[in-house]
Structures are given as structure tokens and as C-alpha cells.
Amino acid sequence: NELPEQIMTSVSTDGHSVGGGNAAAPDGHSVGDGASAIPSSIGDSVSPRSINQSNTNDETPPAKSNRPADVALKQQRMKSWQPVLDPKWVISCYLLIGLIFIPTGIVIRIKSENLIELKKVYDSHLKDGTPVDVTGCEIGNNPNKMWIDGGQTLNAVGNTCEIKMQVPFDKGDMEPPVLVHYEIMNFYQNYRKYITSYDQYQLLGKLAQDQGLTEQSVCQPLSKIGDVYINPCGLIANTLFNDIIKLVSIVGPDGEVIPNAPMVETGIAWESDLKYKYRQPDGFKSQQCESCNCDCNETDGEGKRKWSCNTPYIDEDGICWRYYYPFDESTQYLYETYPMLINPIEGVTNEHFVVWMRAAALPHFRKLYGYIEQTIPAGSVLTFTVMANYAVERLQGSKALVVSNNYIFGGKNHWLGTLFIAVGSIAAILGVFFLCKDKFAPRRLGDRMYLKYKEE
Numbered sequence: 001n002e003l004p005e006q007i008m009t010s011v012s013t014d015g016h017s018v019g020g021g022n023a024a025a026p027d028g029h030s031v032g033d034g035a036s037a038i039p040s041s042i043g044d045s046v047s048p049r050s051i052n053q054s055n056t057n058d059e060t061p062p063a064k065s066n067r068p069a070d071v072a073l074k075q076q077r078m079k080s081w082q083p084v085l086d087p088k089w090v091i092s093c094y095l096l097i098g099l100i101f102i103p104t105g106i107v108i109r110i111k112s113e114n115l116i117e118l119k120k121v122y123d124s125h126l127k128d129g130t131p132v133d134v135t136g137c138e139i140g141n142n143p144n145k146m147w148i149d150g151g152q153t154l155n156a157v158g159n160t161c162e163i164k165m166q167v168p169f170d171k172g173d174m175e176p177p178v179l180v181h182y183e184i185m186n187f188y189q190n191y192r193k194y195i196t197s198y199d200q201y202q203l204l205g206k207l208a209q210d211q212g213l214t215e216q217s218v219c220q221p222l223s224k225i226g227d228v229y230i231n232p233c234g235l236i237a238n239t240l241f242n243d244i245i246k247l248v249s250i251v252g253p254d255g256e257v258i259p260n261a262p263m264v265e266t267g268i269a270w271e272s273d274l275k276y277k278y279r280q281p282d283g284f285k286s287q288q289c290e291s292c293n294c295d296c297n298e299t300d301g302e303g304k305r306k307w308s309c310n311t312p313y314i315d316e317d318g319i320c321w322r323y324y325y326p327f328d329e330s331t332q333y334l335y336e337t338y339p340m341l342i343n344p345i346e347g348v349t350n351e352h353f354v355v356w357m358r359a360a361a362l363p364h365f366r367k368l369y370g371y372i373e374q375t376i377p378a379g380s381v382l383t384f385t386v387m388a389n390y391a392v393e394r395l396q397g398s399k400a401l402v403v404s405n406n407y408i409f410g411g412k413n414h415w416l417g418t419l420f421i422a423v424g425s426i427a428a429i430l431g432v433f434f435l436c437k438d439k440f441a442p443r444r445l446g447d448r449m450y451l452k453y454k455e456e
Contacts, residue, residue: 086445087438094431101424108409109417116174117404117412118165119183122386124398126186133400137161137386141393144242147340150387154244154340160385162248163401167380169253174405178372180263181404182241186397189236189359197222197235198357203348205279208233208331229331231281232348237334240356242341244387245369245401253379261374268368269354278348281333283326286345292320313344321345340389366402 068074122137124130139145150159199215208229216223219233247263296309308328312320323344335344342350355367
């Protein structure tokens with residue numbers, strides 16, 4: 001049937017075609033049950049967009065798939081070797097482990113026993129009543145006692161104690177490097193509150209005045225003293241081991257002093273720690289003086305002091321330095337907290353401080369204080385002086401000085417060799433047991449020819 005002329009006119013002029021029925025809507029749109037009944041003349045006059053008006057421009061993109069790529073690694077099709085653990089394999093593996101581990105453990109034990117370790121406890125308040133090996137170094141519950149008794153100077157007479165150690169004659173010479181450690185017992189650096197009590201950004205140079213509330217809360221209760229900021233803050237930095245240990249002399253078995261054998265106190269911290277984790281505060285500066293008469297009160301054009309020091313700092317080589325710390329009047333810096341150990345030029349980059357900040361995992365620990373780069377003959381006597389400032393009475397701990405050498409597996413420790421021997425012995429016993437079992441009471445096994453592996 002052909003549509004009336006008025007319907008054809010309304011469809012072509014309006015440009016919309018909804019259907020091909022016999023009636024037209026009042027608004028000029030044709031109504032019907034499809035476009036198939038529309039003559040070709042009408043179809044030519046209607047645009048393709050208007051014929052399929054329903055949902056041509058609202059296509060949604062395909063959903064993103066989380067399916068792994070079709071490769072061997074992600075689809076778990078990697079080729080593998082899956083041995084059949086028959087008795088011969090098991091017995092051979094156990095005997096091989098025993099054959100390797102037992103001799104290795106014996107060698108490690110022998111090398112560990114041949115190491116020389118000299119140890120002197122010079123202050124002890126342990127509950128088990130461990131006695132001291134050296135008298136005159138105890139300070140009780142009086143932190144910084146020898147520093148204060150010596151007039152707060154490092155070279156005052158009578159503010160140190162002496163520790164002597166002799167290398168045994170029967171174990172040969174101590175080959176370099178000879179390590180000098182301090183040992184502390186019953187100090188829990190691994191306590192959760194203690195080990196998290198520091199501000200890493202402050203150790204990297206951020207000023208205490210720029211700390212947010214979060215950083216200050218981490219360092220509590222050692223963030224401020226009244227109105228004075230502590231830099232660096234926190235429990236670890238402000239419980240630094242500050243005994244001063246000096247090597248006085250090494251006297252050989254012939255009674256002659258061994259020359260050129262100092263205790264080196266640099267190179268004891270991790271290089272990565274020094275490079276990436278510790279920097280002086282932002283704004284710090286220092287200058288080497290031509291003479292020790294340089295003026296710390298020098299001012300700039302605006303009348304402000306260029307240096308925060310009162311007097312120049314004199315290092316061990318006799319060189320004088322002047323320095324500037326920002327907000328020095330309202331901040332207590334590390335060199336002011338521990339003047340006997342930390343100098344103002346190094347500050348938080350001092351290696352003794354960096355070593356201490358790497359917290360120990362156990363309450364009985366040693367930390368490196370220095371090392372000797374000279375061979376020490378058997379029978380030699382080492383003399384150290386100690387300015388005891390670190391109090392251990394309240395924590396019921398002890399302090400000791402340890403001098404030792406080491407080998408490829410570290411310091412003297414018989415447990416590593418014992419562990420190798422124990423594992424090797426257990427493996428050897430199991431290997432012999434299974435061998436006897438297979439020899440005298442074997443179990444019938446299936447035929448390997450029937451084993452099939454999954455194919456691709």
C-alpha cells in the first residue's frame with residue numbers, strides 16, 4: 001500500500017521516520033511497526049542517522065580484562081624438571097649433604113677457635129652479679145661523671161681509667177684489621193617505641209622549627225626541653241654511647257712500643273648511611289681559619305652575626321674552624337648534647353653516632369668503635385684509656401671493651417660451625433637409615449614407564 005501524499009510530505013520535510021503505518025502523528029512523525037514498509041522515495045529522503053536513531057552513537061567501550069597474557073610465564077606453563085624421588089635419589093642427597101656440611105662445620109669451628117678475642121668488663125650491674133675485670137671505671141648512676149670531674153675537658157688528668165689487655169702467646173699474632181668494639185648487655189634497642197623514636201627528615205637536614213606535629217609526636221618525650229628544640233630528637237639519638245676510648249700504646253713481647261699503630265675511628269659506619277641518611281642542618285656552614293685568632297663575632301652588612309660559635313673549634317690536627325648553626329639560641333644540637341664525643345663540624349655525620357643509630361636486634365650487642373691496621377705480635381700488651389660517661393646501673397646492664405680479629409664469616413662464634421655439623425650429622429644419619437631400610441627391607445616400586453607428563 002502506498003502512503004498518502006501528506007504523510008510522505010511530512011516524513012521527507014521533517015527528516016524523521018519512526019515507522020511505516022497507515023497513520024501519522026500530529027507532530028508530523030510517522031508511526032508504525034517498522035521502516036520496511038516505507039517506499040524507496042521516502043527512504044531516499046530520510047538520512048541513515050534518522051532511520052536508526054535508537055543507540056548508534058552511545059556504544060560503550062569493551063570492559064577491561066584482568067586476564068593474564070597468554071605467555072608461558074603468566075599462564076604457568078614454564079618447563080620444569082620434576083625428579084622422581086626414589087630411594088636412590090633420597091639416600092644420595094642425604095649422604096651428600098652430610099659429606100659437605102660436616103667437614104665445612106669442622107673447618108668453621110677450627111677457624112673460629114683460632115681467632116683471638118680479648119674482652120674486659122669495666123662496669124657491670126647485671127642481676128646475675130657478673131664481676132668487673134677492671135676497677136676504677138665504674139660511675140654508678142652518674143651520667144657524664146668523668147667528663148664533669150675532669151672539668152668538661154678531654155685531656156684533664158684523672159678523668160679516665162686504664163684497661164690493659166695481653167695477646168696470648170699460644171695463638172700467634174693478631175693480623176689486621178684488629179677490631180675494637182664496645183659491648184653492652186641488657187639494653188633493648190629493639191623495643192618498638194625506642195626503635196621508631198627518630199625523625200629521618202631531621203637527620204637529613206630538616207630544622208626542628210620546621211617539624212610538623214606528626215614528627216614531634218614520634219620523637220616524644222625528647223622533642224623539646226621547655227622552649228628549646230632538640231636536634232636530632234628522639235630516644236635513639238639522645239641515648240648515644242658516649243664513653244671515650246683511646247688506644248695509648250701497644251708494647252711488644254720484647255718490651256718495645258710498636259710504632260705507627262693508632263686506633264682508626266673513621267670508616268666504621270656504612271658508606272650508604274653516610275651518603276644517603278645523614279646531613280648537617282639546612283643552613284649550616286663552616287670555615288677553616290688561617291689562624292686560631294679568627295673572630296666568631298664577625299657580622300654582615302646588616303649587623304647580624306655570620307657565625308654562631310663563641311670561640312673557634314680546634315680539631316685534633318690543631319686546625320681552627322668557625323661555624324654557623326641556624327636558630328642556635330633556641331636549639332640544642334648534637335655537639336652540644338655530647339660535647340665530649342661529637343664536634344660541631346661533623347655533627348650528625350660523626351661515624352660513632354651513625355653506628356649507634358643502626359639499632360641492634362638483640363639486648364646483648366657489640367658496636368664497632370675503631371680498628372688497628374697493624375699486626376700485633378703474640379704476647380703484646382695493649383693499653384687503653386676510657387673516659388666513662390655512659391651509665392648502665394639503672395638499666396641493670398654492663399659495659400665491656402672487646403679487641404678481636406675476624407675471618408670470612410665474621411668474628412669469633414662457634415655456633416655457625418656447630419650448626420653446620422648438626423645439620424650434616426642429621427642428614428648423614430637419615431641417609432644411612434634409609435640405605436639400611438632399602439637394603440634389608442625394600443619396598444616394591446611402580447614402573448617408571450607408566451609415568452606420563454602433561455602435554456601442551
